[in-house]
Amino acid sequence: MAGYTDAPFRALCAEQGAALCYAEMVSAEAIHRGSDRTLRLLDRFPGERHIGHQIFASNAAAAASAVHAIHRLAPTVIDLNCGCSVPKVLKGGCGAALLADPPLVGRLVRSMRDETDLPVTVKLRLGWDERSITFLDCAGEAVRAGAAAVALHPRTRSQGFGGTARRSALAELKAAVAVPVFGSGDLFTAADALAMADETGVDAVMIARGALGNPFIFAEIRALLEGRNLRVGARERLETALRHLAAEAGAKGEPVACREMRKHFVAYTKGMPGGAELRQAIVHASTVARYREVVEQFLGT
Numbered sequence: 001m002a003g004y005t006d007a008p009f010r011a012l013c014a015e016q017g018a019a020l021c022y023a024e025m026v027s028a029e030a031i032h033r034g035s036d037r038t039l040r041l042l043d044r045f046p047g048e049r050h051i052g053h054q055i056f057a058s059n060a061a062a063a064a065s066a067v068h069a070i071h072r073l074a075p076t077v078i079d080l081n082c083g084c085s086v087p088k089v090l091k092g093g094c095g096a097a098l099l100a101d102p103p104l105v106g107r108l109v110r111s112m113r114d115e116t117d118l119p120v121t122v123k124l125r126l127g128w129d130e131r132s133i134t135f136l137d138c139a140g141e142a143v144r145a146g147a148a149a150v151a152l153h154p155r156t157r158s159q160g161f162g163g164t165a166r167r168s169a170l171a172e173l174k175a176a177v178a179v180p181v182f183g184s185g186d187l188f189t190a191a192d193a194l195a196m197a198d199e200t201g202v203d204a205v206m207i208a209r210g211a212l213g214n215p216f217i218f219a220e221i222r223a224l225l226e227g228r229n230l231r232v233g234a235r236e237r238l239e240t241a242l243r244h245l246a247a248e249a250g251a252k253g254e255p256v257a258c259r260e261m262r263k264h265f266v267a268y269t270k271g272m273p274g275g276a277e278l279r280q281a282i283v284h285a286s287t288v289a290r291y292r293e294v295v296e297q298f299l300g301t
Contacts (some may be wrong), residue, residue, distance in 0.1 A: 028057035058104070
């Protein structure tokens with residue numbers, strides 16, 4: 001997720017048991033044009049073993065060029081995003097715009113596969129809107145072009161994140177393709193993740209919004225798989241948020257980290273008793289020391 005899944009955040013998710021984390025989505029066109037700033041978004045944290053790099057593209061030459069550059073970074077997988085509905089991505093004919101042109105999805109995947117022996121995967125939505133449900137066509141084109149797996153967020157582009165994810169579509173996709181299928185959408189608790197797997201037969205689940213401010217969800221899923229219940233309290237959540245802030249400051253410098261962490265603290269404190277007052281104070285924090293002071297006052301330490 002652009003703006004969220006940088007190296008410090010991925011390190012926390014991996015610490016909590018995430019099997020594979022994706023770096024921030026990047027523009028194939030920017031990499032094709034030699035943007036070092038874009039490539040830096042793909043930097044690993046020390047010791048990071050399993051990482052996915054996701055590009056958005058609409059031009060096969062740019063996609064191939066980006067994969068050629070990314071291949072040297074030796075990620076675990078390289079993914080083509082066919083689901084993002086952010087206007088600036090759609091404007092370039094990328095992301096969810098590709099859902100309207102299944103053959104183009106196939107051509108992009110083939111151009112990527114020609115540049116690497118690493119697994120190439122695709123991330124889809126159901127379609128552009130309810131009148132254009134194309135995920136099976138897009139998945140078929142991608143698999144015939146060499147995609148190693150298909151991920152599906154079972155909402156249309158027009159839904160955004162409204163309504164509910166249509167889990168039955170995951171079962172349809174699983175029955176239609178001979179490659180692994182990853183399920184996404186509305187996974188905010190460990191129980192949500194296990195229910196999706198049980199109901200649809202997907203090979204893996206992808207946690208996106210459910211991990212924001214909650215890297216603990218991966219440990220909670222693993223615990224539930226083992227028949228245990230794991231609950232993380234306010235103190236551990238906020239101490240982890242402070243570790244997150246310190247890592248961001250080390251990577252980006254204190255001023256940038258303090259600005260960017262405000263959105264993360266909103267997520268870490270969501271649903272927490274007294275969280276609104278804490279967030280109000282954090283909005284005005286501009287140093288790591290002030291963040292820590294606000295949190296310690298909140299915890300009464």
